[in-house]
Amino acid sequence: MLLEIRNLHASVEGKPILKGLTLSVDAGEVHAIMGPNGSGKSTLANVLAGRDHYEVTEGEVLYRGRNLLGMSPEERAREGVFLAFQYPVEIPGVSNAYFLRTALNAVRKARGLEELDALDFLEFLRGKIELVEMDDSLLQRSVNEGFSGGEKKRNEILQMAVLEPTLAVLDETDSGLDIDALRVVAGGVNALRSAENAMLVVTHYQRLLNYIVPDRVHVLFDGRIIRSGDKTLAFRLEEEGYDWAKSPPETNRAVA
Amino acid sequence: MAPVTFEPVDAFTARHRDFTREVDGATHPVIQALRESAIARVSSIGFPTRKHEEWRTTDLTPVYATPFSPAIPDPGSAVEIPLPAKLFLEASSPLAVFVDGIFVTRLSRTPTDGHGVTVSALSRMLDESGDFRALLESYDESRADVFAELNSAFLVDGAAVQVEDGKGSDRPVVLLHLSTAAGGPRHVSPRTAVIAGRGSRLRLVEIHASLGDGRTFTNARTDISLHAESTMEYVRVLVENEGTIHIDRTSVLQETESTAATHSFVFGGGTVRHNLVHTLDGEGAEARLFGLVLADGRRRVDNVTRIEHARPSTRSFERYKGIVAGEARHSFTGRIVVRPDAAKTDARQTIANLLLGARASAEVKPQLEILSDDVRCTHGATVGRLDPDALFYLRSRGIDADEAQRILTRAFAVEMLDEIGEEWMRRSLDTLLQDRLRRIL
Numbered sequence A: 001m002l003l004e005i006r007n008l009h010a011s012v013e014g015k016p017i018l019k020g021l022t023l024s025v026d027a028g029e030v031h032a033i034m035g036p037n038g039s040g041k042s043t044l045a046n047v048l049a050g051r052d053h054y055e056v057t058e059g060e061v062l063y064r065g066r067n068l069l070g071m072s073p074e075e076r077a078r079e080g081v082f083l084a085f086q087y088p089v090e091i092p093g094v095s096n097a098y099f100l101r102t103a104l105n106a107v108r109k110a111r112g113l114e115e116l117d118a119l120d121f122l123e124f125l126r127g128k129i130e131l132v133e134m135d136d137s138l139l140q141r142s143v144n145e146g147f148s149g150g151e152k153k154r155n156e157i158l159q160m161a162v163l164e165p166t167l168a169v170l171d172e173t174d175s176g177l178d179i180d181a182l183r184v185v186a187g188g189v190n191a192l193r194s195a196e197n198a199m200l201v202v203t204h205y206q207r208l209l210n211y212i213v214p215d216r217v218h219v220l221f222d223g224r225i226i227r228s229g230d231k232t233l234a235f236r237l238e239e240e241g242y243d244w245a246k247s248p249p250e251t252n253r254a255v256a
Numbered sequence B: 001m002a003p004v005t006f007e008p009v010d011a012f013t014a015r016h017r018d019f020t021r022e023v024d025g026a027t028h029p030v031i032q033a034l035r036e037s038a039i040a041r042v043s044s045i046g047f048p049t050r051k052h053e054e055w056r057t058t059d060l061t062p063v064y065a066t067p068f069s070p071a072i073p074d075p076g077s078a079v080e081i082p083l084p085a086k087l088f089l090e091a092s093s094p095l096a097v098f099v100d101g102i103f104v105t106r107l108s109r110t111p112t113d114g115h116g117v118t119v120s121a122l123s124r125m126l127d128e129s130g131d132f133r134a135l136l137e138s139y140d141e142s143r144a145d146v147f148a149e150l151n152s153a154f155l156v157d158g159a160a161v162q163v164e165d166g167k168g169s170d171r172p173v174v175l176l177h178l179s180t181a182a183g184g185p186r187h188v189s190p191r192t193a194v195i196a197g198r199g200s201r202l203r204l205v206e207i208h209a210s211l212g213d214g215r216t217f218t219n220a221r222t223d224i225s226l227h228a229e230s231t232m233e234y235v236r237v238l239v240e241n242e243g244t245i246h247i248d249r250t251s252v253l254q255e256t257e258s259t260a261a262t263h264s265f266v267f268g269g270g271t272v273r274h275n276l277v278h279t280l281d282g283e284g285a286e287a288r289l290f291g292l293v294l295a296d297g298r299r300r301v302d303n304v305t306r307i308e309h310a311r312p313s314t315r316s317f318e319r320y321k322g323i324v325a326g327e328a329r330h331s332f333t334g335r336i337v338v339r340p341d342a343a344k345t346d347a348r349q350t351i352a353n354l355l356l357g358a359r360a361s362a363e364v365k366p367q368l369e370i371l372s373d374d375v376r377c378t379h380g381a382t383v384g385r386l387d388p389d390a391l392f393y394l395r396s397r398g399i400d401a402d403e404a405q406r407i408l409t410r411a412f413a414v415e416m417l418d419e420i421g422e423e424w425m426r427r428s429l430d431t432l433l434q435d436r437l438r439r440i441l
């Protein structure tokens, strides 16, 4: 199993958010996590990435059989965990190209690969940029500074394409995107899909799942996964809403 | 503060007596005479303590309590240019190296390049131009500054830069001041005089560096006279050792329609006080003042600036930034004076400090003295810490915590580098900055 989350409890500022979340993801799989606002989707994503603002009070997370929660954020990234942020941070004064190269080299170094100089990196980057259909000028600008919503999300996918993670967590990368941008984001994700990698796609809308077809769909509600199923669960949710999902699954089993 | 247990005037006067006996034979008569009048002024002005409001932020105790003996310059001394200073030696730029205030021909390159720029020892220029003598001897009693006079009192020689009317070059002139900082606590008095003629252009870099680890009292002074319609970009870099107390004064006198940009980088020194004065003494003159401080450990850096709008339609723009780590402290005092007849003055001042340690501190004191109507004068100050969201963002991409801090700190500072027109200067300063950041973070 690539990722095993067992009975995970996490709080923010003393307030419990995740309340016993259990989830397993195997290599080669794409899992979608859906749930209403405030149900804990971003909390889960941030706990996996190692944000110290979130306190894990119970449970464990194994990544490739190792204790993920014991690793620093940078170690996790070097081990192949990637979070596409719901709200990417603007970093004035740091050029996007420099940021991408520094990150890539940090990860390559940890993986025993040679670091790339500025020229080799640009060469490497060219293909990735085409993949996300990003305007070249965004490379020389400060990280995310003054980027439109869509540009920020493309930039997240570009980072993912550059770092080639083993486990990618996408936190509402589709929110606020027009259909073009959605296609690009999905294209980036699908390009990374392989038998060795896995993805956790957090989304509000079934729409994205037309492009990124998930192996499993989970409904997160009040810090717990209350229902899991195949891709049809997403359609059902869209039609019936979360109240339906909250009702005891037994009564719905026939339709799920 | 502990009471000063001896009288600094007496100590400096006694050292002055011994010093002049030693160096008189080897100095230009104008400088010799200046030393005498200056020591008399030092006595009559007296030395400040922290009770003097203007000096409240600077701890002068080590200046008074350490037996700094004036360095006797040795023009034949074998020196090698220290590493941080080497960064600023671009092969094609004119370079003048001064060791303990004396011009060292062997280490310098001062071509006469047809651009009308002359770089030489001050003593040589005194024989060629009466203007330098006037600049050297100018004294404004209402602005008496004991350390500026102390510089004259212990002057042996210095640097002179002259640009002819309508001439000039974009290639920076580099003045490198080295203090030997060896053989006991040393007192050095680097001095620079600059005259830029009407409609001329000048790029000038002054670097202060130490040759050894010894304690030094660097009492530097630079006087710059910009004639009408001249343009100057001036970069000042302090990279002295931590045992250095650096007190200096840079005065820029600007005539009609002249424009000056001064960039002050304080990366070294234990205690630093940089006094910078721009006097906008001609209609339409413009001054841009930029400063970057990087202080860690227990270092103290004081930036004290004064911009005097003496004529109508003068403009000033001032931006200083401080990166303060450990238990270090950065104080900024920025006085802007708008004289009664300086209508249509436009003055802006913004100061930003970044604190990197729980015990680092910064203080900003704007002082606006506006004696005219119809002026526009704004100021603002911020103090902050590194953004935890940005730090996490970088770390989540595999960049370790220390490097993430360095990247964000450099990002805070980089704006001050971007203001510099000369590409290799920007690169050298960036290299130096990043090297220093690796030591701090």
Ligand SMILES: Nc1ncnc2c1ncn2[C@@H]1O[C@H](COP(=O)(O)OP(=O)(O)O)[C@@H](O)[C@H]1O
Pocket (backbone or CB within 6 Å): A012, A013, A017, A035, A036, A037, A038, A039, A040, A041, A042, A043, A044, A053
């Ligand atoms: N940084 C934070 N500080 C305080 N409360 C937070 C923080 N982040 C999330 N929360 C709270 O945790 C709950 C779950 O939030 P979140 O994980 O962002 O939900 P989702 O991503 O599913 O919308 C919400 O009630 C939210 O208010």
Ligand SMILES: [Mg+2]
Pocket (backbone or CB within 6 Å): A041, A042, A043, A086, A171, A172
């Ligand atoms: Mg969310």
